[in-house]
Amino acid sequence: MIYICEACSYESAKWMGKCPSCKAWNTFHETEIHKSDKETNQGLAQLSERGPNGAIPIDEINAKEVPRLKSHDEEFNRVVGGGIMPGSITLIGGEPGIGKSTLLLQIALHFSQKVLYVSGEESLVQIKGRADRMKYSTTNCLLLTETNTSKIFQEIKKQKVELLVIDSIQTMQSPTVDALPGSMSQIRECAGEFQRFAKQHGIAVILIGHITKDGQLAGPKVLEHIVDTVLQFEGDQHHAHRILRSQKNRFGPAAELGIYEMQSSGLHAVTDPTSIMLSNQEGQREGVSTGCILEGIRPLLIETQSLVSPSYYGTPQRSSTGFDNRRLHMLIAVFEKRIQFPIGAKDVFLNIAGGIKVTDPGADLAVIASFLSSCIEQFTMPKKAVYCGEIGLSGEVRPVSRILQRVVEAEKRGMTTFVTSAQHKKALSDYKGSLSLQLISHIRELID
Secondary structure (H helix, E strand, O other): OEEEEOOOOOEEOOOOOEOOOOOOEOOEEEEEEOOOOHHHHHHHHHHOOOOOOOOOOHHHOOOOOOOOEOOOOHHHHHHOOOOEOOOOEEEEEEOOOOOHHHHHHHHHHOOOOOEEEEEOOOOHHHHHHHHHHOOOOOOOEEEEEOOEHHHHHHHHHHHOOOEEEEEOHHHOEOOOEEOOOOOHHHHHHHHHHHHHHHHHHOOEEEEEEOEOOOOOEOOOOHHHHHOOEEEEEEEOOOOOEEEEEEEEEOOOOOOOEEEEEEEOOEEEEOOOOHHHHOOOOOOOOOOEEEEEEEEOOEEEEEEEEEEEEEOOOOOOOEEEEOEOHHHHHHHHHHHHHHHOOOOOOEEEEEEEOOOOOEOOHHHHHHHHHHHHHHHOOOOOOOOOEEEOOEEOOOOEEEOOOOHHHHHHHHHHOOOOEEEEEHHHOOOOOOOOOOOEEEEEOEHHHHOO
16 A cells, blocks of 8 residues: 555655645545556566667667658647657647547548547447548547556557557556546556557557646646647637647647637638638727737737726726736736836726637737727727737837748738837848838837
């Protein structure tokens, strides 16, 4: 018997009130560990293909490039870094009903290699009903309803699959741990078994994970460290669009983004996400400006909407959708101090159209431009102008990464003016496009 911390999976031979690793209180629970389980050990031993043990010199390792497993979904391929890497383990999380199972079943149904889709939550009839709506035409997808990891390993050996999908890791149970499915110790042990299996046999594994009410992946934090790739599936059940975001990727760029549209026949990739971010409305555009952000390696044009109105309460309201609220407070303070517009006592509402969450500081200048348009009555920012730059506390406009790539994207979308930091003068000296570049060094120059 050992005691395991539910927060960080720290193991102790005795119970402790405070975890010495993560400093959390009352998180230790008694767990019975069976160090030798015949069924599991035999299953893993039969599958084992490890090379010789012991350290070897680095120059003797044959590190040839391994071809990736391509799915029919180009958005998914790009988010994971160009395709699924054999021997990798991927974790995808999201809210209940957001479409995690639909996305992975759709990928499994159109995969060219043999796939084993293991479900611990749904019956075969339920999965078949969802698959029929997707109009598949392959026989490479095998379905299995099982939660025992030992039996799953035996089925993989018999079927010789290339890709394994587990729905979900919280329902899996290892015979080596005497605990209920979904507990911290079970999630950690099951994820560890799948990781060892994937690395030893070169089979790609995708795990579906639940999230907590705080939006974090359920289970011990070590779960995110075990896997090679962490994907977050975001969206609102009341809207059709879904966002697949890469938070960690050992085989490709992190913070990559893929956008899908939920339809009756499944999830369809949106190849032109800028079209759903920008509004085609020709009417009033007070408080609206266009910015350019970078998601992974892809630039996107976004529409920033601001509303600055008199406050009728004792404390002015500050609300943002799709933008960090703390950064919003900072930009409001800079705007009032450096441009002398008294908005500190007014209500300020900020919205990023399209349901996207912006973390790129290059959107700061677009937010300031929308503030300016909302403060001055009957003043609208030019619709064909793009504002891109990071704002410092002194009001200076700082440079952003990959500025030339952003300028090219704005030109491709039919924009006529690009406003950015004057520090980009050297980086944009070789630009020969049709965009009118306006380089500014301070937000006061926006008024000019």
